[in-house]
Amino acid sequence: MAWVRMPWRASIEMYWCRRACAGSSCSRASTTWEGLARNGEVAPAEHAALVKRVLYAYEQIVLRAHARGLRVIGATITPYAGSDYYPAGPLSEVDRQAVNAWIRAAGHFDGVIDFDDVLRNLQHHDRPLRACDCGDHLHPSASGYRAMGEAVPLSLFVL
Secondary structure (H helix, E strand, C coil), X not given: CEEECCCXXXXXXXXXXXXXXCCCCCCCEEEEECCCHHHHHCCHHHHHHHHHHHHHHHHHHHHHHHHCCCEEEEECCCXXXXXXXXXXXXXXXXXXXXXXXXXXXXXXXXXXXXXXXXXXXXXCCCXXXXXXXXXXXXXXXXXXXXXXXXXXXXXXXXX
16 A cells, blocks of 8 residues: 655646556555645635646546556645644635545545544644644644544555
């Protein structure tokens, strides 16, 4: 299995796609997990275009992986509002929700790991659960990573 992270602006998505699809001959699946943390740096008028580029990159990864006989497992984007690293405003959350809805929708990936569901604070959907937050509101804590690992259905990797 190959783990792949797309570039946040999807400007070099084909590089990552080729890297994922050119894995060793023993690879049978690729898991793709990307964040949108830097989308807070995008001008408001550019948000829709950014989401479109990210979704296009996902489509290309899936198409190229399938062409090489690889299954592709998508993973939802975890919440990150409150992070000091990247300013996440309301438009950033709209972007994250749009990408996550696409990831969860049938017909794109061969399976989905819903990390958003695992780490999301139920009172503040744009923020991670306190117990799963390392304190920077962007990266999971050890218990957050444990919860993410336990949420991965191993049946996704049975070929």
